[in-house]
Amino acid sequence: MNTILLVPREQAKGEERVALAPMQVSRYKELGVDVLVERGAGTGAGFTDVAYKEAGAQIVAKPDWGKADIVLTVRGIEADTVKALKRNAVVIGLLSPYAKDFPEAAYREAGARAFALEKLPRITRAQAMDALSSQAAAAGYRAALLAAIALPRFFPMLTTAAGTVRPARVLVIGAGVAGLQAIATARRLGAIVAGYDVRAAAREQVESLGARFVDVGVSAEGEGGYARELSEEEKAEQAEALGRHVAQSNVVITTAAVPGKPAPKIISKKMVEGMAPGSVIVDLAAVSGGNCELTKPDKTARHQGVTLLGPLNPAADLAGHASELYAQNCYNFVAPWFAEAGTLAIPADDEIYQASLAAGELPAASGATADTEQESGQGAS
C-alpha cells in the first residue's frame, strides 16, 4: 500500500489557500505517494478538481482521516478531526503552535504528529521550505495595495492640466519579508517610501529598494534573524523619534513581530491623532494584537479622519500565487522523507524536523528511520 497524502478543504473560516497546487501532484507521485484531494479544496485558489485529477490526484467527496499518512494543510485541522487520525499520521501546516487552542493533547492521544512550519529553523537549507517567508511576501504586497485603495489620494506624482499632484508618503515599520515587499510595491506605485526596523541589517535592504531608512537609534537583533522585544526605555526612545515620521506620512504599514509574543505596540493613539485626516494605517500585525493601539483586528476603524485596516489573513486574498508558493514549500519539506520512493522515513536527527515538530514524537534519532505503521498495518509500504 502506498503512502497516502490527503489535502482537505481548509477548515479555518475565510481561508482560500490550499496546500497543494496541481503542479505538485506528479512530483508527489514520483515519490511513490498517492494524492487524495477533497472536492473543492482548490476552488478559492483557482485550482479546479479537474486540474488536480488530470495531474494524477484522486478527488474524494469527504476525507477519510483514518487512512491518511500525511495531511497537508494551510492552517491545520480541528481537535475533533485530529482524534480521527491514525497513529503516526503527520499533519503539516501553519498550525499556530503558540496559540492557546493548538490541539496538542489531541495529537498526543491520537499518537499523531504535527509539524508547524512557523517553527522551521532559519537556516539556508530550510529556505525553500520557509512558508512564513512566502506568505509574508504575499501579505506585504497586499498591504501596499490595500493602503493604495483606502487612501483618498494618488500614490504617484501626477502632472495634469489641472495641476500637479504630489506623491504619497509611505512609512513601512518592520522591514522583514512582508515589510520589504510592501516597500517594493509602494515604490512601484510611485510613492515616496521610508522603512524602519529595529534590526540594523534591515537598513541595507530598505535602501536597496530605493527607500529611505529611518534611524531612531534603537537596535534590537534577536536570535535566528528575528528581532527581540524592546525594553521600556528603548520603546520610549523609539516612540519619540518615530512620532515625527508617522505624522508626515499619508500611509503607515506596520509589520513588526516578535515570534511567539504579542505584536509590539508601536503606534500610539497620540501618533494616530498626529496624522493628517485621510491618512491610512494598514496593520499587518493585527493577527497578533496589532502594532497600533487603535487597530481593530479584521475590521476597518476610523479615528479623527484616519482609516485603520487590520487584515487578519491578507495572503489568503492572493490565494492563487500564495498557494502555489506554499504548496512548493510543503513539497520541499516532505520530499526528504522519501529518500527511497514509496517509503516514508522522517530523518529524525535532522534539526529541521526536530525544530518544527509541534506535537507528537519523532522516531528514535538514528538517521532516516522507516516510519511505517507496523501495528495496524496501515502505514507506508
Ligand code: NAD
Ligand atoms: P518577523 O515577521 O518576525 O518580523 C517582521 C519585522 O519586524 C522584522 O524585520 C523585525 O525585525 C521587525 N520588528 C520586530 N519588532 C520591532 C519593533 N519593535 N520595531 C520595529 N520593527 C520591529 O520577521 P521576518 O520578516 O519573518 O524575518 C526577519 C528577518 O529574517 C529578515 O531579515 C529575513 O530576511 C530573515 N529571514 C531569514 C531566513 C533564513 O535565513 N532562512 C528565512 C526567512 C527570513
